[in-house]
Amino acid sequence: MRLRRGIILLAITMMAALTLNACGSKSTGRDALDSGVLRVGTEGTYSPFSYHDQTTRELVGYDVDVARAAGDKIGVRVEFVETPWDSIFAALEANRFDVVANQVSITPARQSKYDMSEPYSVSEGVIVTRTDDTSITSLADLTGRTAAQSMTSNWAQVARDAGARVEAVEGFTQAIKLLNQGRVDVVVNDSIAVYAYLAQTGDTSVKIAAQTGQKSTQGFAARKNSGLLPDLNTAIEELRRDGTLAAISQKYLNANATGAPTPASPAGQQSTWQLIRNNLVPLAKATITKTIPLTIISFVIGLAIALVVALARLSHNVLLHNAARLFISIIRGTPLLVQLFIVFFALPELHIKIDPFPAAVIAFSLNVGGYGAEIIRSAIKSVPKGQWEAAQTIGLGYAGALRRIVLPQAARVAVPPLSNTLISLVKDTSLASTILVTELLRTAQIAAAPTFEFFALYGTAAVYYWVICLALSFAQGRVEQRLERHVAR
């Protein structure tokens, strides 16, 4: 059922290729069971399946509860690793965890690539209309009507095949909005998503008008030949038999399909302002403990790398010179996101496993190093040759001339473009959210997930980023002023 847009499909494909080529010494999931801990990958931002309760901040949800219950049955402790959907399979391959519990649809393609368990949830295609619309009672009634659908979703094809005109939208929430506003007639999606939406929002302006007939099932995904399937399947079977699955479903999906769902959302009702107010401190905390340190550490290390690379590029040693050029070319020629993924997901294949925060520091430092090197190189070249000669003639060696005479003058030229790099870096750190660093953006995602209030929380996060950048711009002005004081105006 989760057929989401693949913004970073390229990176994932690459990771997949890397992992497929990797040698066979991969640890199996069985090791995990023997160690007594089952590591479960889940989004943490996908309500009501995997999200953080707003009051307790604990990870909860349909899939989370099922995974916990299955762990109890198997007799292992369950540890959750929160990973964005777009990188969840790359992380599974990289052995960051043993199974994925995140409404993974069981498809033949996935079955050939992963160990897919028996299903623990079943959904069917449903047609959603406005509550007062009685003209649609079956798939056949879609002919000539307008449907709002996410283009990459299989439901778009279902609607089109039924003769509907399809308006492309970003996601389910936006589709329902268009339906509410009367701009489209129907939305086709799966029942679980619709139950979830109705349970979360208490929206009574739309209803489930009919079924499409398609069913889809969701289960756990593990690495191929993990050896986990027998235990997982037995556990799911027992949970189904003893009614645990049904209870979990009732708790999160409120899925008595006939009447209007009662708005007993686990979050309770909260105004947008209240939500923002409640999250000001957690967002600030993420900013201070993750975003700012990540920026500062990466920038400082990055500058050191940049200086070394710039000097290597200026060197007359052919080997050094070309190595520096290659480094700069690779860093500037590949997406930062891919660099992050390589450090975090691909290096474990070579048995180099790095925790999220240091992995982010490595990737960002190298990136700053590549861009900064060119800035520093051109700044050094802007210092007149006579300054080098004067430094030599008073007895300074290369290092002394560089440190005491040339770099202080180069700094004046380098500060404005390096400030650009720093300000970009502040915002680029948000990419670390894709490799499990709970920095500012990731914290906003987690807070927004159970509420459907993405705009409010992303907006708040944007304001935080902006404030940091304002402070940096101010600091840049001061530094420039200081460096300009020896220059005739």
Add this chain to the structure above:
Amino acid sequence: MTVKNGDLVNVQAITKAFGDNHVLDGVSFTVPAGSATTVIGPSGSGKTTLLRSLNALDVPDSGVISIGDITVDFARPISKDTISRYRAQSAMVFQAHNLFPHKTVLQNVTEGPLVAQRRSIEEVTSEAIGLLDRVGLADKRDDFPYQLSGGQQQRVGIARALALRPKLVLFDEPTSALDPELVGEVLAVIRDLATEGWTLVIVTHEIQFARQVSDQVLFIDGGKVLEQGPPSSVIGAPIHERTRQFLDRVLNPL
């Protein structure tokens, strides 16, 4: 090879080529200690390269140069250490002064003695203030170079060179970049140094100055020393046709 009694500098048959351009083509001369030598000649004759060779800013391809007790044979590989000891014998005053713009006047003068020679800050500072006083800039010690006139900047350049306590002071066209009314103050400082017994080598176009100040004049053309001797002969009564032509052009530009 040793330095003859009384000679501070002995240059033997040095050559230097930049690609196909043979800038120095076997230049030899000596500089007696305590004397002022001026080097004159048409532009492109190699005189600046010659001067820079004495400070190893340009390294000759072959030939031998002795300054004080350091002798370097440029035809052989030379260690960095040798180069830096050789360079330490002399100090350079540049045409474009090349002061450090981010340092004050005093810091420009003390940088070399403090950082490269590792002398004590008290000693270096009081000596530097004395040198600035001597070039008439004691009150400018805390200014930055951009706040000074061209002549003042060049005088700081001279103080910076002297602060290194060199055996030999080299001047590369020290007044060529100056406005005409600022030339005099710089030449006056150099003249005083000559009187005080510093050993100087000066590349210049100021023929009158060369005549007044120098003990020895070298006329260089095409990478060779064509004529050398006291100013009364090289400038006053040149024997070589090229020297006469050059002097005529410089002294009577119209």
